[in-house]
Amino acid sequence: MKRLLFAAVMVAVVAMLGTAIAQGAIGTPFFVLEGEAVGQDFVGLVPEGLRIDGHTRGVVTEGLFAGATTSGIDYLLFRHDGVGVIDARWLLVDADGATVAITLKGFIGEPSPGFLEAFLDPEFEPADVDIPSHGAAWFQTMAPQYAFLNHTVVGFTGILNIAQGVIRLTGRPLAP
Numbered sequence: 001m002k003r004l005l006f007a008a009v010m011v012a013v014v015a016m017l018g019t020a021i022a023q024g025a026i027g028t029p030f031f032v033l034e035g036e037a038v039g040q041d042f043v044g045l046v047p048e049g050l051r052i053d054g055h056t057r058g059v060v061t062e063g064l065f066a067g068a069t070t071s072g073i074d075y076l077l078f079r080h081d082g083v084g085v086i087d088a089r090w091l092l093v094d095a096d097g098a099t100v101a102i103t104l105k106g107f108i109g110e111p112s113p114g115f116l117e118a119f120l121d122p123e124f125e126p127a128d129v130d131i132p133s134h135g136a137a138w139f140q141t142m143a144p145q146y147a148f149l150n151h152t153v154v155g156f157t158g159i160l161n162i163a164q165g166v167i168r169l170t171g172r173p174l175a176p
Contacts (some may be wrong), residue, residue, distance in 0.1 A: 030154050030171045032062035033070060037165035048077040050116050056167060060092070063171075069095040072102075078119065082112030084160075086135055098143035106135015108160050130159035137171055 009135035035058025054076050072090030079085060088104040109131045118124055134157045139149035142176040158169035 003104065005109040022117075026170070029063040030173060031060045031065045031068075031169070033058045033158075033167070033169045033171075034061055035167035035169070036071065037167070043117075045120075046077070049077050050119060051087075052076050054077075056088075056090070065092060065094060065100075068092050070102075074104075076108075078116060080116060082109065082115030084108030084131075084133075086133065094143075097145065098141070099148065100139055100143065100146055102136045103140075104135055104156065105137075106133060106156065108133040126162040128161065128163040130161050133158050133160050133169070136174070 024106060035056050037054055038057050039053075039055040041053040043053060045051075054074045056070070056072050056074065056126065057068045060066055060070065068131040070090045070092050072088055074086060074088035075100065076083040077087070086104055088102075090102040090104065092100040092102055094100075134155070137154045137156055139146070139152065139154075141147065141149055153174050154171040155174045156171040157167045160167055
């Protein structure tokens with residue numbers, strides 16, 4: 001009975017601590033990520049548009065996860081109107097070895113009619129420009145210090161530079 005009570009108290013303490021961290025973080029980034037493309041699998045034209053599976057890795061430079069590393073895959077779809085649809089799965093590993101799975105959903109760029117045709121041209125060279133991106137991220141973890149993330153949604157904004165293979169994202173909590 002004492003073990004059960006101790007376990008219940010520990011769960012309550014971790015939950016309160018996590019909630020306090022999350023509530024104090026409104027406006028403060030959960031993460032500022034500097035990432036890079038490390039490979040891609042060109043799936044090709046599918047009914048919805050052009051599919052490319054991009055492999056990434058990165059480092060969190062600020063926020064709750066500062067110092068953590070990420071690796072992941074983005075099942076990127078460029079629709080016929082040129083908008084990119086983000087459907088990514090990342091694994092974050094913090095300095096202590098705790099892991100957090102992250103699912104990101106969102107969009108890259110604005111409608112650009114003719115983008116698919118240009119992209120498929122063998123002579124295509126992507127412009128060296130930062131393309132805006134935005135979306136939301138969901139988390140799954142067993143790490144007690146991050147347990148509050150299992151019921152939190154984070155909004156993110158950032159850029160993708162295809163020519164440089166650079167990704168920069170900033171994620172902030174959406175709930176008070």
